[in-house]
Amino acid sequence: MKAKRLILLGPPGAGKGTQSERLVVDLGIPQVSTGDLLRAARKAGTDLGNQAKDFMDAGKLVPDELVVALVEARLREDDAQVGYILDGFPRTEAQAEAMTQRDIRIERVVNLQVPNEKLIGRLSGRRVCRECGASFHVQFKPTKVEDACDKCGGETYQRKDDSPAVIAQRLETFAAQTAPLIAYYDRFGLLRHVDGQGAMGDVYEGIVAALEV
Numbered sequence: 001m002k003a004k005r006l007i008l009l010g011p012p013g014a015g016k017g018t019q020s021e022r023l024v025v026d027l028g029i030p031q032v033s034t035g036d037l038l039r040a041a042r043k044a045g046t047d048l049g050n051q052a053k054d055f056m057d058a059g060k061l062v063p064d065e066l067v068v069a070l071v072e073a074r075l076r077e078d079d080a081q082v083g084y085i086l087d088g089f090p091r092t093e094a095q096a097e098a099m100t101q102r103d104i105r106i107e108r109v110v111n112l113q114v115p116n117e118k119l120i121g122r123l124s125g126r127r128v129c130r131e132c133g134a135s136f137h138v139q140f141k142p143t144k145v146e147d148a149c150d151k152c153g154g155e156t157y158q159r160k161d162d163s164p165a166v167i168a169q170r171l172e173t174f175a176a177q178t179a180p181l182i183a184y185y186d187r188f189g190l191l192r193h194v195d196g197q198g199a200m201g202d203v204y205e206g207i208v209a210a211l212e213v
């Protein structure tokens with residue numbers, strides 16, 4: 001039997017998005033993204049949405065309790081009864097504990113592991129067009145002409161966020177923040193580490209194997 005109430009953890013650049021998309025299709029479960037939930041609730045003007053809006057408009061982080069309440073409401077919908085992949089949540093041990101308190105069930109937490117050097121290589125290859133914002137990658141999606149956008153011919157450049165130094169900093173922050181979360185789920189025996197370095201298909205096989213319960 002396969003676990004279907006999932007959290008996929010992994011640093012930026014580990015390929016979480018792509019792997020999640022495949023799991024959504026193969027397992028027939030929705031991906032529940034807190035970013036999407038917040039935007040939707042805000043737009044719909046629900047009670048929770050309005051509360052979240054006040055925090056967002058003030059430039060403050062939406063409190064854990066509020067986000068957990070939104071997730072909980074979303075998981076009560078029909079399509080989530082068979083399972084779900086949580087995306088972007090929980091980010092901290094406090095959020096994970098808030099979920100446990102509210103009986104939001106998690107059956108498996110998969111931690112995608114990719115060494116920092118590799119992530120820095122992947123992430124720093126991104127180039128963005130100054131004119132139209134199109135996104136390229138020196139290795140995975142190179143422009144036909146060096147430093148020129150395929151779509152509009154504009155100049156492509158590396159955003160400051162994508163410089164190796166800034167990426168290294170982002171990865172460090174991520175690791176520090178996620179380590180307690182990983183330990184938390186490990187205590188419940190829910191955690192599995194999966195090597196995220198290989199080809200996309202191999203990594204996917206590893207994830208699927210890790211879902212076996």
Ligand SMILES: [Zn+2]
Binds near residue numbers: 130131132134153154
């Ligand atoms: Zn362009």
